[in-house]
Amino acid sequence: MKLMMFKQNGAARLGVVEDENVIDVTVCGGALPETLQALIEAGPDVLATLAQAIKSAPEAAKLPLESITPALPIECPGKFICVGLNYAAHAREGGHDIPEYPSLFVRWATSLVPAEAPVIRPRVSEKFDYEAELTIIIGNGGRRIAEEDALNYVFGYTIFNDVSVRDYQRKTAQWTPGKNFDGTGPLGPHVVTPDELPPGASGLRITSRVNGETRQDSNTADMIFSTAQIIAIVSEFMTLEAGDVIATGTPSGVAHAMKPPGWMKAGDRVEAEIEGIGVLANPIIDEA
Secondary structure, three states, rough: EEEEEEEEOEEEEEEEEEEOOOEHHHOOOOOOOOOOOHHHHOOOHHHHHHHHHHHOOOHHHHHHHOOOOOOOEEEEEEEEEEOOOOEEHHHHHHHOOOOOOOOOEEEEEEHHOOOOOEEEOOOOOOOOOEEEEEEEEEEEEOOOOOOOHHHHHEEEEEEEEOOEEEEOOOOOOOOOOOHHHOOOOOOOOOOEHHHHOOOOOOOOOOEEEEEEEEEEEEEEEEEOOOOHHHHHHHHOOOOOOOOOEEEOOOOOOOOOOOOOOOOOOOOOOEEEEEEEEEEEEEEEEOOO
């Protein structure tokens, strides 16, 4: 199932994407969850109930995708964990060794923006970079999750663009400042349940484009640490909870590795695409 959150009359609503339409779940009747977070927390059985409900959805529930405004899939994730240097070629292009343990950092909710919302280039830097990333949304949570069981803890997969302010990222060994400027983290718009994708969402083409020019072009099979490994490693030291988000790293082709660097600027349009999940697109604007 392909799901999304969208804005309608100023309110965020849960939708099911079918072809070029989104079905507004709130119009389908019954005691169905009204947000993706609520759907996750309701447990896996509710997906079957939702699938049955949308089969008899009234015409009023069907909205053209082009007519709706995407919202964040998870408005305020309890935890948003990011994996750095998870593709060997990307590690090398940044001058790093291939890691034996994943580089982990966090994103805060104030940095997140939905699809089609402006991404804000801050006044203090021109070194504004893109990073297309496969992203995990946790379903049932847990601690010390075994790698062989880890995929059972995934609710679905989405797309993250880990837009980075590179000079601030490199001010110290900790990457937090360069990864958390307000309005620099596009997420969504679609969340695809695991039954629609290969195990662990491996083997999917992942690309990014700036103004239509392809910058990154790789495959999620090239991740150093797989979806299952990442969940097992992270859950060694923290309890994962329903609705937590884990971005799994970006492939090579980022702006800072280009000669000269291909930094994003106001007026650009950046797109991150993952096969089977969709396209996350956003315009770039300068901070006011």
